[in-house]
Amino acid sequence: MALKEELASIVSPEDVSDDPVTLDTYSRDMSFAPPIKPRFVVKVENVDEVKALVNWANRTATPLVPVSSGPPHFRGDTVPSVPGAVMVDLSGMKRIFRIDRRNRVAMIETGVTYPQLQPELNKQGLRLPMPLLPRANKSVVASLLEREPTLVPRQQWSSLDPLRCTEIVWGDGQRLATGDAGNWTSMEEAWKKKQAASGPGGPGQTDFFRFVSAAQGSTGIVTWVSVKCELLPELHKLFFVPARRLDDLLDFTYRILRFRFGDELLILNNFTLASILGVGAKDIKARAMKLPPWVVLVGIAGRNILPRERVEFQEKDITDIARQFGLQLLPEIPGAKSSEVLEAILHPSREPYWKLDYKGGCQDIFFLTTLDRTPGFVSKMHSVAGACQYPVSEMGVYIQPVHQGASCHCEFTLPFDRNSSKETTRIQTFFTRASEEMLEQGAFFSRPYGIWANLAYSRDAQTTMVLKKIKGIFDPNNVMNPGKLCF
Amino acid sequence: MTLSREAYQAFEGIVGPENISDDPALLDSYRYPLSHTAIHLGPYYRVYTPRGEAVLLPGSTEEVQAIVKACNKYRIRFKPSSTFWSAWGYPLEDNTIQLDMRRMDRILEIDEKNMFAVVEPYVIGATLQAEAMKVGLNTHMHGPGSSCSCLASATSLGGLGPDTFYMGNHSENMLGAEWVMPDGELLKVGSVGSGLGWFNSDGPGPSLKGLVRGMQGANGAMGVFTKCALKLYPWPGPKTLPVEGIVPAYKAVLPDNLRSYTLGFPTWQAWADSCYMIWEAGIGYIAHRQFNMFGRDLKGAMIMILADPTKTLSDLDELMKDPEVQKMNEDMERDYQIVLAGMTPRDMEWQEKALDKILKDTGGWKVQGMLEPNLHDWSLLYMVRLGHKNLNLVYGGGYDGCFGLGGSPDYGTSGTPPRVEEVTAFKVEWEKKGNIVAAGGDAMMGGIGGMGGGGMTIWENFTHFDPHDKASTEGTLEFFNAAARYGMEKGWGPGMEKMNAYARGSDGRTTPREERERIFLASAQPAAFRYQRKFKEVFNPNDLGDGYYRTLDEPKK
């Protein structure tokens, strides 16, 4: 049977495409990953199709590249690294098949996006902590699997929160449910017994779900997850704590983290905040000039129990804490009002995607570190930017404490004009050099996309070796997105 | 079987002659009686875990690596343990050396700002807590209490405890680990592997923390952990616990922003509702159904005994007849303990109000008797330091837990009658036979939230017996067998009473293969254990661990 026919017998004919235009869109993304066209794009609708596809891929030694979000993609992880790949597009798997208000758990398929999910959760008085303005077509599952940081660090007891249970089809074709769901004989039976898919651990003595996290689809394909939601606030305020220097904000932020006060807690520089609020380059630039160089955004929410009192006392206490460090807690700053910022960060990005609005293209450099080290990284980035003649005033910085403050996501957003070969060349040079300098300075590229993979794995030979062995177990024939990470 | 001279000398050359012994009597102090504590199999009267070939006391990661490599060379199994409380830390088979990790007992670092500590295996909860408190921090205290190894809880065992809903499960708290793999190579999991410090356990890429442990750890059957980093939490109290009182009735008079309550509820539904509300409100620092481990009928009297230095178990009978104590028992029938910790006065005030609202909405109450200052201060210290977990065994020296009903609070508390009452009634009938303490059927202890943020409760029904008494021990075994059958008949699944029966059998040695396979094949996903077999083949090629690491060896059909 021709390959296309074989694929059509697994899914349905209309879900298999080898249309050149379609293939072209999957062959490249906004990163500098060299474009390689896939052979086919296959849309899947359920786990049985995924299983059959993976088994087929093993039989035919065909690389599979899973993708679940809509374009544009930025990291190169969904661009095939080898020819002849089949794209496995899960974006059509959009079932929200359970929202459990009592246990605050939602179970969703991989194609569900934030704009789809949040309103459904809201109807039940819930919401899901989000990353910073994700694309509207970003898959929730993809975001969580990629370990994108969310805005509410105090709700992250586990570094992978709010991700809980998963269903995975591994590269060897084996289906496995993980976490609490891994111990159930059937979901319906479990739900009848009032069980919830809350716990992420196991089954057994392995946290299987950790092997698909930040894996760029190179170990298996996730078809659904359960997520831990928070209650929808009845009252929600946002405040700004501005400062001229990033250093001045650190002790304050550490104190808020320690007390586990507030909800949203993140640090932005003026350019990032301007990019979030502004429309078009001119507006963004103007706002950036007005805004203070640095600001902590502090959200305070009151939920179902004494909401007003919670917001009131925390506002007072956080004001006192700010004062202790010579800072102020403000509802408004030049260039931004709390209502507009809160509105923005509680929703996915409008179109165009906020990072592209300034110049049409951007590269991100991000890694994990600890909050106290972030000024050093900012300083180094500025110095590399200077050397590469990249305008520091156009560099966005986003600092997000994660895991209740145990570590910190540090992100630099570097807009550039994709239509200018000069800027494109400059950004490539800057990106590479800055990444190397960040590594030298101590950046932990825990999500090693593109060139970061070489950088990260060259520092940890033992992890590299063990990961290869893990890969060999879950994907013995290396059909899952080969060429990514250290594989 | 004894170690070959060559092997013994090799080990001796690594640790030094003063840190190795194969003396039979000394080795017998490294055997665990299977008529005993939280072994979750048996109990088996006067059966002991097998004697190891030798015991070694390594003093460094380098020594551990050398030992493990030597084990690979001579094909000798090795079993590490730190605080040795419960059977899983002991050999399963002959040809096993015991590693006693006692000499590796340092707290290597406490990063006050970023709130984590790096510890070696023999750091216990109490010492880590004491050092953390000096800088305004606290550690999650795992369920068996502050005498147990923090690293073992994080890397190798369960990791839950009374404060988990606030301070996480130790698996969530583990920010990195240094792992001597079963082949002797050293893996540093997380950011520390890249030489960047101990702040994150995931990456680069897929997280190898997943290989270290899942819901549980490998119980010492896959290599040896020599360091780990643990997330710490705020402690809004004094730098040292101000402990007062005459032994054993210690108590701590702490500032007003730290308070301990015992909450009672009119129905199990209300009890469950309160759990959800507490999690949703985000209040509370420690919450656990702790004192119920003494038994529904006995807990009031036991609390009075423990908080009074002049009282002993001999006062039980009399106290149980005291109307005040009986009233307290009634108030506490459907209860749990909760500690509130306010980071600021306003925070404390809000938490108190929120708690009052929750009680109002659920019809619950603060048990009056436990508000009496002496009992309050006693229970506050108890819950914070968790230094009395030996009380599990106070009655006759033996305890183990049955049933479990782990899952959402609704799971255990729903049904007609509620499942927890079914369990109670079942146990009451067995208490009548005389082999286990007549505690009132319900001696269920468990956390309010088995993971950070809440989400899970567990109902370990404490069964107290006398391991010195053959009839008591054998009667307990009979009860646990019946409890296991009852749970399966009811559709509750396997209970805690047989949790480790897959690893160790009635002779103290590895459960026979057929039985292991039966257990794993009956699980919801045998594939998980087939994958673990593959991990073992790859990372432990000479099979030098033991049956505590669950592997399904039969080929997939």
Add this chain to the structure above:
Amino acid sequence: MALEDYKADMERCSQCSYCKWIPLDQIKSWRFAKGCPSIAYNNFNSYSARGRFAVALSLLNGQSTYTDRVLDIVYKCATCGSCDVSDKICRYNLEPLEMMHELRFRLVEDGQLLPQHMLYIEHLRKQDNMMLETRAERGDWAEGLDVKRITSEPAQVLFFAGCRFAYDKDLKETARTAVTILKNAGVDIGIMGKDESCCGGRAYDMGYKGEFIKFAENATQAWKAAGVKTVVTSCADCYHAFVRLYPPLGTKFEVLHTVQYLDRLIKEGKIKFRKKIPLRVTYHDPCHLGRQGEPYVPWQGKEKKILNQVVVYEPRKPRYNGAWGVYNPPRDILKSIPGLELVEMERIKEYSWCCGAGGGIKEAYPEFSNWTATERIEEAKSTGAGAIVSACGWCERNFTDAINTAGDKLKVFDVVDLVKKAM
């Protein structure tokens, strides 16, 4: 009781390892958390109470036999009782210290002796003291002391010097001081002088029960003959012997430690302080005065069970868990001395760290003994104190030896010495 009578305890031991630490509630630091010197020094599990329960059971069950290692395990215990206190935080139906003594008695009965102990025991048999000194010099410490000799002149109160205070050239003065202060405060006090013999307590701790009984009976007879009603001593070992080990043999004397008597006299105004001592000190609770210094309560009974399997005793059994040891009198004395500042170590009272002199350790394992004392010295220094004060000659000697070995500067005093200085 015999070792077999503790088989129930051996099988009921919780395996919790609380015996290795001070009561967990009392831990204030990583550095000073340990309670049992034996396992802290030797590391193998068998060197703890739970370990010794297991070793004893193994021997009783015939699963192992006596080896050098077994002797090392059994004799490298200071019999300090720290394990006993920690065990009984929860498990007060366990008696690890009693079991430890029985284990030693059994080894001695079976001829498993330590030559280092035998040296002292043989000497004890011949010269009636544990100091390897001659009997003839027993009374020399009191030479020239104007105090009654009760063998010739009756007195209400007998001051018992004990071997250490009688023979130790540095500590004799403390004994002299104690007697003098008490006499001058109006106490009708006498001594036995050269007729005093060892109390037998250290022989008991080493495992020589027979020797102990012999000396106890001799002492008791001598006191009866002299009409003694009250015995006062400055030695914690002797105090413990008289308070806890003698009464089961039928003795009925009032026993006080010097600090108890002094405390009473100070509070009655019969001792006045005229000088300031500007010194920061810390007080070391001797094991045998503190946690093992609780009064003896006669009991004869048996185990019974209530509520099916709760182990209690009939009649109600007294609990020795260190609760009612002698803790306050020495502290009250020190606090009442003008200028003196008392600071506490982390491990105090019933959870005090042993000085390392007891249990036959000093005699048989000098390095272990020195290490134990050094640990305590470090703890004392961590308080910022310029001196460590105790109420036991053996503690004071061991601290002094450790300080001299290390070339340290910390001073060592007996409570009595400071009282004298302040008077």
